[in-house]
Amino acid sequence: MSGRYDKAIVSVVVDKALYSFDNEFDYYLPQGAKVSIGQRVIVPFGKGGKKRVGLVTGFKQNADYGRLKDIYCVINDGVILGDEALRLMHWLKDNTFCTYFDAVKTILPGGMALNVSQRYAISDEFRKAPDSFALEPAEQAVSAMLLGCKSDRELNDMIEYGFDEQQKKLIGRLSEKSVLVSLDIIKQRVGSETEKNVRLTDSYLSGEYADKGGKPLTAKQKKVADFLTDADSASVKEVCYNCVVTSAVINNMEKNGIVECFDNEVSRSLTAGAKAVRSIDDIVLSDEQSAVYSGMSELMDSGKPQCALLKGVTGSGKTTVFLKLIDKALKQGKTALMLVPEISLTPQMVRNFTDLFGSNVAVIHSNLSLGQRTDEYKRIEKGEARIVIGTRSAVFAPLDNIGIIVIDEEGEHTYKSEKSPRYQARSIAKQRCFYHNATLLLASATPSLESAYFASIGRYKLFEMKKRYSQPVLPDVYLVDMKVEVETGNRSNFSRALADEIKNNLQRGEQTILLLNRRGYNTYMNCIKCGEVYKCPNCNIPLTYHKTNNCMICHYCGYTEVFTGKCKSCGSKFIYSTGTGTQRIEDEISTLFPSARVLRMDADTTMSKFSYEKNFDKFKNGEYDIMVGTQMIAKGLDFENVTLVGVLLIDKSLYAGDYLGYEKTFSLITQVVGRCGRGSKKGRAYLQTFSPEHYVLNLAADQNYDEFFRQECEIRKALLFPPYCDICEIGLSSVDEAVCKKGSDSFVKLFMKNLEGHGIPIRVLGPSACSVAKVNGKYRYRIIIKCKNNKEFRSVMQATLLDAYKSPALDKVSFFADMNGEII
Numbered sequence: 001m002s003g004r005y006d007k008a009i010v011s012v013v014v015d016k017a018l019y020s021f022d023n024e025f026d027y028y029l030p031q032g033a034k035v036s037i038g039q040r041v042i043v044p045f046g047k048g049g050k051k052r053v054g055l056v057t058g059f060k061q062n063a064d065y066g067r068l069k070d071i072y073c074v075i076n077d078g079v080i081l082g083d084e085a086l087r088l089m090h091w092l093k094d095n096t097f098c099t100y101f102d103a104v105k106t107i108l109p110g111g112m113a114l115n116v117s118q119r120y121a122i123s124d125e126f127r128k129a130p131d132s133f134a135l136e137p138a139e140q141a142v143s144a145m146l147l148g149c150k151s152d153r154e155l156n157d158m159i160e161y162g163f164d165e166q167q168k169k170l171i172g173r174l175s176e177k178s179v180l181v182s183l184d185i186i187k188q189r190v191g192s193e194t195e196k197n198v199r200l201t202d203s204y205l206s207g208e209y210a211d212k213g214g215k216p217l218t219a220k221q222k223k224v225a226d227f228l229t230d231a232d233s234a235s236v237k238e239v240c241y242n243c244v245v246t247s248a249v250i251n252n253m254e255k256n257g258i259v260e261c262f263d264n265e266v267s268r269s270l271t272a273g274a275k276a277v278r279s280i281d282d283i284v285l286s287d288e289q290s291a292v293y294s295g296m297s298e299l300m301d302s303g304k305p306q307c308a309l310l311k312g313v314t315g316s317g318k319t320t321v322f323l324k325l326i327d328k329a330l331k332q333g334k335t336a337l338m339l340v341p342e343i344s345l346t347p348q349m350v351r352n353f354t355d356l357f358g359s360n361v362a363v364i365h366s367n368l369s370l371g372q373r374t375d376e377y378k379r380i381e382k383g384e385a386r387i388v389i390g391t392r393s394a395v396f397a398p399l400d401n402i403g404i405i406v407i408d409e410e411g412e413h414t415y416k417s418e419k420s421p422r423y424q425a426r427s428i429a430k431q432r433c434f435y436h437n438a439t440l441l442l443a444s445a446t447p448s449l450e451s452a453y454f455a456s457i458g459r460y461k462l463f464e465m466k467k468r469y470s471q472p473v474l475p476d477v478y479l480v481d482m483k484v485e486v487e488t489g490n491r492s493n494f495s496r497a498l499a500d501e502i503k504n505n506l507q508r509g510e511q512t513i514l515l516l517n518r519r520g521y522n523t524y525m526n527c528i529k530c531g532e533v534y535k536c537p538n539c540n541i542p543l544t545y546h547k548t549n550n551c552m553i554c555h556y557c558g559y560t561e562v563f564t565g566k567c568k569s570c571g572s573k574f575i576y577s578t579g580t581g582t583q584r585i586e587d588e589i590s591t592l593f594p595s596a597r598v599l600r601m602d603a604d605t606t607m608s609k610f611s612y613e614k615n616f617d618k619f620k621n622g623e624y625d626i627m628v629g630t631q632m633i634a635k636g637l638d639f640e641n642v643t644l645v646g647v648l649l650i651d652k653s654l655y656a657g658d659y660l661g662y663e664k665t666f667s668l669i670t671q672v673v674g675r676c677g678r679g680s681k682k683g684r685a686y687l688q689t690f691s692p693e694h695y696v697l698n699l700a701a702d703q704n705y706d707e708f709f710r711q712e713c714e715i716r717k718a719l720l721f722p723p724y725c726d727i728c729e730i731g732l733s734s735v736d737e738a739v740c741k742k743g744s745d746s747f748v749k750l751f752m753k754n755l756e757g758h759g760i761p762i763r764v765l766g767p768s769a770c771s772v773a774k775v776n777g778k779y780r781y782r783i784i785i786k787c788k789n790n791k792e793f794r795s796v797m798q799a800t801l802l803d804a805y806k807s808p809a810l811d812k813v814s815f816f817a818d819m820n821g822e823i824i
């Protein structure tokens, strides 16, 4: 319901409200003001009546008139959350334990967020007669400093960056005494135009800048760096605006090598200006593809919400089927949404779409500047783009009349948000399909166990494609026993079989992909003399040695120290290092195969994200013979000249320490094996392991998903894990371990108390320290609650969280609840 009234009481959700205090608050709408549901307003909030951004969620008939405050002003940019978006906001609040406004901010693109900030100026009275004001000495000192400022801008900069906490406190007093006047400035984070962009340099991100003695950042520079860390990239204008700096600050940072400027040509060519160059009618589906298409068409024609799972082996041409189905939706006068796990890895996918649908395609992902994201959002809202491709957050794209939502590689963990609101894109997609009577298509070569289970009990309609499109056979897969290699004197990271095959490939001019899921050079270092193990002081886990910058780096928090070659505690020069990372493999390849041209792809070489596409293009053009990388190279890539895949050591992934370990390993192997033999030549894959007898590895080598599914379901059923129950994880952290542990125990007690009288079957595991027990100087505990995710359970959890916020035992502990989250 949405309407306009001259006088009314409205419910408003408010920005920056704490979870424990979050609600729909009532406000009085001033006489003559008009507002609609879904429109933004500024309201006074809290004790001091500070101005906050809010969003109107409804009108009220009866409320306590006397105690209500007036809305301060209505923001004149119309309804920004429509009926569906408001429902999603409520859904997020109820299901993920976030605040209303966290939900609002997640649904809107970052660039549309509004901020209220306070700006100060010296009052005319004070300027004229400063001596007539009764000020304490400290106040006098501060006001003298402020009087010395040449402009309001300088004055506000001084307050924000130059003052310590003590001085900042005096600002409030000076406003009360009318020395200063304050203004509330409402800022939208960006305008709509796009221009020159900035991002942090690789050197700064890798810590090289700091290591090479780069100047420490000034307060303003730090603000810019923090902003860019969050935003990935933004236009110069946006940075200036949000960080309240001039472009001179950015120029300086560019000179010092902290940021770099670039033109974002990628997104421009991808979206508004794109032209269709091919016709969808030229694509002819194979028999298997046609069968899926007609089955899906039936669902789409039903006019009811539907959910289907497409299990298609790697290279079966799932994308082609998506294209045809999306074309069908458009022809029905509807719109379509397609989610991918990581856009930088699938430039080909985006190209496929723009080639066929031109500017009808909008792309949403975090590599765009805030302005570009807002522009895409508006193109979608206006109906100029009726197909949206994007990563997780694109699931909220303001499409109207959706016909189909496709989620590619549906089991990928990137679909789950790891910060509040902790939502799973699949669940949001389901909500949207219900709303629009649309069809949801989940697709993968290795579906998540949960989706496969729902398909097996008939809740999802199941479609399968068992053949590759161009090459009738899947690659041959061999397990290589590394124990035998070691026993027979081969201590290298390459088994003889794999080394021989790499040699063959080099001779034949065919390409090879090597997977090792650890970056860096050595992953463990200790002193032989005193036994000291080099660990991160913040996280207490072993540091990884990086040869490229001669540093030891923590892969959890980024802590970096230069490796001196001597033990820090005893000074000995005998340092023992073990554990192989991708950098070391790159070295070993150059020793074993000096002529090979090697491309390394891991988080260290691709920090700016833009390197992905360039490097993959070079590899595709044959400029490299071997690509070695972490799991980022395992999925989605389609290079026809790759005929060999080697997995250097898979064991660690099997024992990842949570119930998803086997599922993830099976999926990783299937995906990476699927990268070879996609053209006319058959592929082969070698999996090196110290546990060649492990059944998961054997099933993965056989590419036998069905049997893996059966066995894994048995285990999950016996031990009670999803999909046979839901899991609610409580994560707790604190700088003090004892406080964290005590707080965790209190949380369990509060939960048990709230549970009383409900008769809900649950099992509580823990509290226990997380497997990485300390990150960024904070100790981490977790509680696992096996439960059934329903309204009753969630209400118990909500009550527990509210109690926990009030409990003194949890005063110094941060905590969150996460339904069915991935457990690290």
Ligand SMILES: Nc1ncnc2c1ncn2[C@@H]1O[C@H](COP(=O)(O)OP(=O)(O)OP(=O)(O)O)[C@@H](O)[C@H]1O
Pocket: 283, 284, 285, 286, 289, 312, 313, 314, 315, 316, 317, 318, 319, 320, 444, 445, 469, 470, 635, 636, 637, 638, 674
């Ligand atoms: N009907 C078709 N006509 C022409 N080419 C096709 C057709 N179907 C698939 N292909 C080609 O086959 C190759 C594999 O297709 P695609 O990348 O869509 O497979 P996929 O199922 O998504 O694989 P993966 O799960 O490994 O990512 C691509 O190069 C694609 O262009």
Ligand SMILES: [Zn+2]
Pocket: 536, 537, 538, 539, 540, 554, 555, 556, 557, 558, 559, 775, 776
């Ligand atoms: Zn660390």
